[in-house]
Amino acid sequence: MDYKNILKLISENISSGLFIVNKEGIVVFYNQSANDLAGLNVENAIGKHMLEIFPKLTEETSTIMRALTTGEVIKNYVQNYYNYQMKLVTILSNTVPFYENGEIAGAIEIFSDVDQYKNQNKYNKKQECNIIDRAYYTIDDIVGVSQFVNDIKLKIKKIADSKSPVLVYGETGTGKELIVQSIHNLSKRRDNPFIAQNCAAIPATLLESMLFGTALGSFTGAKDSKGLIEAADGGTLFLDEINSMDIMLQAKLLRVLQEGHVRRIGENKTRFVDVRIITALNQNPYKAIEEGRLRNDLYYRLNVINFSILPLRERSEDLEVLSYYFLNEFNRVLNKNIKGFTDDVIEFFRSYSWPGNIRELRHSIEHAVNMTEKGVIAIEDLPKYIDINHKDADEIRENSGGEKNAIIINAPLNEMMNEYERKIISESLKKNDYNVLKTSKGLDIPRQTLYYKMEKLGIRVDKRVEQA
Numbered sequence: 098m099d100y101k102n103i104l105k106l107i108s109e110n111i112s113s114g115l116f117i118v119n120k121e122g123i124v125v126f127y128n129q130s131a132n133d134l135a136g137l138n139v140e141n142a143i144g145k146h147m148l149e150i151f152p153k154l155t156e157e158t159s160t161i162m163r164a165l166t167t168g169e170v171i172k173n174y175v176q177n178y179y180n181y182q183m184k185l186v187t188i189l190s191n192t193v194p195f196y197e198n199g200e201i202a203g204a205i206e207i208f209s210d211v212d213q214y215k216n217q218n219k220y221n222k223k224q225e226c227n228i229i230d231r232a233y234y235t236i237d238d239i240v241g242v243s244q245f246v247n248d249i250k251l252k253i254k255k256i257a258d259s260k261s262p263v264l265v266y267g268e269t270g271t272g273k274e275l276i277v278q279s280i281h282n283l284s285k286r287r288d289n290p291f292i293a294q295n296c297a298a299i300p301a302t303l304l305e306s307m308l309f310g311t312a313l314g315s316f317t318g319a320k321d322s323k324g325l326i327e328a329a330d331g332g333t334l335f336l337d338e339i340n341s342m343d344i345m346l347q348a349k350l351l352r353v354l355q356e357g358h359v360r361r362i363g364e365n366k367t368r369f370v371d372v373r374i375i376t377a378l379n380q381n382p383y384k385a386i387e388e389g390r391l392r393n394d395l396y397y398r399l400n401v402i403n404f405s406i407l408p409l410r411e412r413s414e415d416l417e418v419l420s421y422y423f424l425n426e427f428n429r430v431l432n433k434n435i436k437g438f439t440d441d442v443i444e445f446f447r448s449y450s451w452p453g454n455i456r457e458l459r460h461s462i463e464h465a466v467n468m469t470e471k472g473v474i475a476i477e478d479l480p481k482y483i484d485i486n487h488k489d490a491d492e493i494r495e496n497s498g499g500e501k502n503a504i505i506i507n508a509p510l511n512e513m514m515n516e517y518e519r520k521i522i523s524e525s526l527k528k529n530d531y532n533v534l535k536t537s538k539g540l541d542i543p544r545q546t547l548y549y550k551m552e553k554l555g556i557r558v559d560k561r562v563e564q565a
């Protein structure tokens with residue numbers, strides 16, 4: 098088989114750029130995409146040295162030269178440079194040396210345009226991945242009448258102006274984003290940037306360069322570019338789904354938090370930044386640590402101020418007011434005049450577990466406002482999957498003799514056990530007037546264990562306890 102021809106055929110039909118150099122760094126092969134992406138400043142690069150083609154590069158800054166001299170495999174390396182049209186391009190490259198008779202004989206670099214992926218939504222699968230630089234929500238957007246919501250609002254007011262890091266933990270749809278934006282908008286930082294970045298679904302190296310910025314790129318006419326940490330100077334940087342951030346990158350973030358300055362990738366200089374870091378996760382932090390998804394040391398540094406958001410099913414006092422709030426919203430948006438909900442609906446809302454929390458409630462009401470043909474929302478107007486759950490729960494109750502507290506098996510065992518444990522601890526705390534010491538004695542467990550369990554199960558420490 099003629100591998101040379103096959104290589105040519107492949108290289109002509111891929112959008113990635115490809116360079117092959119020999120052990121001296123002389124280009125022996127490159128494709129049209131490499132030419133287009135790198136904006137070569139020579140007519141024919143074959144036979145020329147890498148550093149001649151890219152005069153701004155040095156032995157150290159060129160990934161190819163590095164691979165040749167050190168034998169290093171440089172994976173997912175992100176670099177910024179200006180191409181021949183003076184357009185800023187961000188590329189992701191992989192550089193691999195190859196060997197003959199045990200010695201480095203050359204190197205291959207394959208690279209692609211990151212922006213192109215972004216446009217294809219490859220890295221931006223979730224809408225939340227988009228960088229936003231303004232906070233829209235304020236504390237007045239937080240609706241609710243429960244003690245829990247009142248406490249949250251008080252706490253936001255108390256801590257808004259502090260520079261200490263904040264960690265927000267809550268199930269999906271519980272309003273973490275709302276709380277984080279409200280903190281920013283209530284702080285003195287409100288006129289400065291609010292930058293939000295979702296840490297999931299972005300390759301670690303790309304996220305690293307997005308956060309820290311890059312200095313000299315490896316291609317022609319490289320220009321410095323600042324990262325999100327610097328871009329948020331004077332304001333707030335919100336890192337969502339921190340438990341999805343690469344563990345090595347978490348260590349680098351910890352360093353920024355400890356030292357208060359950043360160093361762009363490829364730069365020796367450090368720059369001081371005044372950024373308040375807020376992080377969120379939708380998994381219990383202890384579980385995230387246990388699973389190795391969150392560094393212990395970073396957690397303690399981030400957890401200076403902590404918001405643990407109760408799921409909707411545990412604050413049913415908020416259900417009605419939230420339901421009417423969303424009803425009004427969709428009446429307005431959809432130009433309708435629905436007056437309210439049947440008693441059945443309200444009763445069902447109280448019994449439903451709301452796995453998607455407030456977001457799910459909002460969507461259900463939007464659905465119902467669209468569907469209803471009457472003046473009030475009835476059970477049949479709710480989305481079908483919710484209705485089915487409703488019936489299931491009823492059937493289980495009926496089959497088990499209609500007893501009110503019959504066991505409903507609707508989740509994995511450990512989740513149901515957690516739920517049971519949560520109920521026991523919540524009830525005991527209530528019984529003991531939220532005195533942790535008394536409660537721990539009553540349950541015959543050490544106080545530290547009780548604290549641990551409360552945190553793990555997301556049982557909020559009541560204000561009275563905090564003061565005790």
Ligand SMILES: Nc1ncnc2c1ncn2[C@@H]1O[C@H](COP(=O)(O)OP(=O)(O)OP(=O)(O)O)[C@@H](O)[C@H]1O
Nearest residue numbers: 238239240268269270271272273274275379455456
């Ligand atoms: N207390 C509240 N009052 C009014 N609306 C709320 C409240 N909490 C949440 N919402 C609404 O619910 C939706 C989900 O909220 P948000 O995006 O803040 O949740 P989240 O916890 O960040 O979710 P995820 O973990 O999925 O990112 C939004 O439309 C938000 O406006």
Ligand SMILES: [Mg+2]
Nearest residue numbers: 225273274337
């Ligand atoms: Mg969110």
